[in-house]
Amino acid sequence: MATLLKGKRIAILATDGVEQSELTEPRKALEEAGARTVLISPAEGTIQAMKHKEKGDTLRVDLALDAANSDDYDGLLLPGGVANPDELRTNPRAVSFVRAFFDSGKPVSAICHGPWMLVEADVVRGRTLTSWPSLKTDIHNAGGTWMDREVVRDGQLTTSRKPADIPAFVRETLLAFAAEPEDSTLKRLNASPPR
Numbered sequence: 001m002a003t004l005l006k007g008k009r010i011a012i013l014a015t016d017g018v019e020q021s022e023l024t025e026p027r028k029a030l031e032e033a034g035a036r037t038v039l040i041s042p043a044e045g046t047i048q049a050m051k052h053k054e055k056g057d058t059l060r061v062d063l064a065l066d067a068a069n070s071d072d073y074d075g076l077l078l079p080g081g082v083a084n085p086d087e088l089r090t091n092p093r094a095v096s097f098v099r100a101f102f103d104s105g106k107p108v109s110a111i112c113h114g115p116w117m118l119v120e121a122d123v124v125r126g127r128t129l130t131s132w133p134s135l136k137t138d139i140h141n142a143g144g145t146w147m148d149r150e151v152v153r154d155g156q157l158t159t160s161r162k163p164a165d166i167p168a169f170v171r172e173t174l175l176a177f178a179a180e181p182e183d184s185t186l187k188r189l190n191a192s193p194p195r
Contacts, residue, residue, distance in 0.1 A: 004178050006034035011073040011101075013065070013094060013117070015041045017083025020049035020056035021163045022111045026077055029170040035177065038062045038073070042091055050081050065093055070100035075177040080112025080132065089120035099123060102156070109158040109173040111165070115139065118157070128152055129159040 010030050014023055027037050041047050042065040049056035070076075076098065078085070088094040099121040101108050110118060115131040116138065118124050125143030129152050136146040150165040151158065151172045158176045160169035 002032065002034050004033040004174060005030060008035045008074040008177060009072060010035045010037045010075045010077060010177060011068065011070070011097075012037055012039045012077045012079065013041070013088065013097065014039065014047060014059075014079055014081075014084055015043050015087050016048045017081045017087065018047060018049050018059075018079050019081035019084070019112060019163065020051050020059075021166060022079035022081065022114070023049065023059065023077075024057075025166050026079070026109070026111075026170050026173060029174060030077070030177070033174050033178075035074075037077075038068075040065055040068045040097075042066075042088070042094065050083070065091070065097065068097060070097055070104065070106070073101075073106070075107040075109070076101045077173070078108065078110035078114035078117050080110075080114040082113050085113045085116040089116050095120050105156060107156045107158065107173075107176040107179065109169065109176065111160040111169050112162055115159055118142075119144075123157075127157055128154045129157060130161050131159060132161060 030037050039062045041061045046058040049059050098117050102123045112132045119138050119142045128145040130147050130149050139146045151160045151168040153172055158172045
């Protein structure tokens with residue numbers, strides 16, 4: 001397992017209010033599989049993680065969003081937490097950063113409220129995904145199909161609902177990030193049905 005993602009660089013986009021377990025547990029699994037992860041944020045220094053409604057740890061930011069380039073990464077992780085994606089989706093730079101991964105056919109994994117970024121980046125149309133249940137209407141309104149499953153993979157996109165789904169989310173994320181990216185147009189034409 002330690003070599004599954006050897007040589008891969010994975011961007012993690014988050015800010016204050018991120019759900020701690022949805023960032024730290026997938027990050028640990030990615031690193032144990034050999035990936036190098038980079039925590040990117042518009043915030044400087046550290047961000048405040050949450051454990052549901054209580055403050056969690058402060059997490060060190062590795063790179064400022066303004067200095068980040070999607071071309072430098074092989075995949076993108078979008079953790080949830082209510083405040084985190086709600087703040088990020090108002091940041092045009094964050095939205096374009098997310099959209100760039102889809103445009104280049106790279107894998108993206110989002111959990112819980114993280115798919116709000118996908119709605120804002122206008123990349124859910126025609127896709128099947130899951131999320132925290134309160135995003136169901138937003139996803140439908142953006143042209144996506146919402147399913148109540150612990151994990152859904154649709155082409156380059158992997159999504160999950162909540163912290164309890166992290167084991168399934170991590171398993172599918174590792175597989176998606178280990179695969180070679182394809183041209184996004186070709187990938188959408190040949191997308192397999194969600195699992």
